[in-house]
Amino acid sequence: MSVVQAQPAPLAEEAPVSLWRDAWYRLKRNRLAIFGLFVIALLAFTALFGPYLTPYDFLGQDLEARNQAPSLAHLFGTDDLGRDVFSRVVYGTRTAFLVAVVVTTIALAIGTTLGAIAGFFGNPFDRVIMWLTDVTMSVPNLLLVVVINASLKTPIAQWMEARYLETLNPFYRETVWIDFLLVFGSMALISWPPYARLVRAQVLSIRSRPYITAAQALGLSNRIILMRYVVPNALGPLIVAVSAGLGTAMVLESAFSFLGVGVNPPTPSWGNMISDGLRVWQHYPHLLAAPAAVLGLASVAFSFLGDGLNDALNPRGSK
């Protein structure tokens, strides 16, 4: 988002600072938040380039070297098929980030749009959208995801298979996409309500501010007022929620993979690695420890950053 990279202020020394610069200045002084940011940057780099840098293929099996303890050759050891755990954790980072970013983006888009409409235009939109939000939130998350996966996976797979036989287009053979579609879709479906509620609350309070009336008195359209006056002012708390939401999405994906409704093997995900590791942890604890530690680290990093952003964007709350 371009607003975050505020342009340098024109004057030196006592130069006035923009809201975002000010927030960045406060964030920089928060060590935990900077630690979080550093870890997230490292993980993001790993997600982007890691798979090209790992010493082994994440699918490469070496049946001679199964269940090895961590060593210099295999930093996190090997699993029961002789695959390098480090390479798999690195590739799992990509899965985790892909899930987190895509799910959060979809949830954010749905939540922001619905929340802004509900808050800005009021009833009857408000009532319908909030009803939808409450209904979605009242269904247990895991249950909903399990139901979606269990009921839709087979029909979609069959449909894809039929399409393949019809067109012989290899795209329809790629079952990974079904996985992603279902996992992303179902996770986004359960993740949007908090964003909608947050944005609605923000918009409700912003809508009654004088600068909104002033913008209306300028003859600006509702769309412009919503996009340029309301949403940017609601962004602070939303950024905090997104930072926390990214971490939550990673943990959620792991939970689903653990339960077998997430990303399917052989695509490595921290969740299914933890799930596999759990069965043998008494004998090979490193199989559980490596992915679990990385997941924990990522989750904590996002929490720290979210907390730091919260303080940085709420000047009233800080000392």
Added chain:
Amino acid sequence: MSAKTENRLLDVKGLTIEIETRRGPAVVVDGIDLHVDKGETLGVVGESGCGKSLTMLSLMRLLPNKIRVTQGEAHFDGRDLQKMSNRELRKVRGGDIGFVFQDPMTSLNPVMRIGDQLAEPLIYHRGMSRREARTRATELLRLVGIPGPEERIQAYPHELSGGMRQRVMIAIGLACEPKLLIADEPTTALDVTIQAQIVDLVKGLREKLGMSVVWITHDLALIAGLVDRVVVLYAGTIVEDAPVDELYANPRHPYTRGLLASIPKLSDAPASRLNSIGGTPPEPGRRPEGCPFAPRCPLAMDVCRSHVPKLEPVSAAGSHRAACFAVEKAREAA
């Protein structure tokens, strides 16, 4: 009559505004008639809560929830503002009628550079490109006397002082060279020296741009040198309407006299108490029968408590009108 109407820029007739309360609808503005001629500056004066701001907001159909216009019409340049489609109305807002709001601290978007806020109406109403609008924004800031406008368009509202922000608000109101500028207590939040600067600024701009101005205030002294005509509002009704010099020289309504008497003068004895009007204006929905000012009026007679006085000319010329039985009686006696 037709020459008179031709010169009318804004003509409000029988405007009634009601607010929804738990006890039912309450009248806050009670059938007022108001007009502004082309090139004229009108002062609208009254205590807080007498309906000044609501009247002006209602013209642009910007009333908050639960407050609405129940009767009356408002013609601007011959067209009824209350009957316009939203699309037409949006062209009038900011295009033909500029608004300057009361509180410069909260009436600017805090996360938008002031240059962009100035550019917005230009892009929307004048179809300018962003670049053209920015150049024009710089000119506007120079016009309202902001030093270093080239740098200032990059600033965020919180980087400017109150007086500077009010200048920005005025610049935004003037951006599309409106025919009418409505200023809603634009100096209330500012200190006295800045108030005078803003008044002078608007005075100069009015002449330069040839626009009409409606200046809402509760400060009669401030606008003496600015406006041509003053309308005094009390509890949602017009109690007096007169050319500014006439009003100061010869106030007729007891409320206007009270307002003028409450302005401290240098000739007052040093330790004397400030004059004030006893009591408070009636709450909406609890207006007394008869003249709304009667309970606070030193001249109140029996008729004032049972009948509502009409706005009648007090002089032969007819340009000075007041709504008061005492004034009428005095005139009949003369």
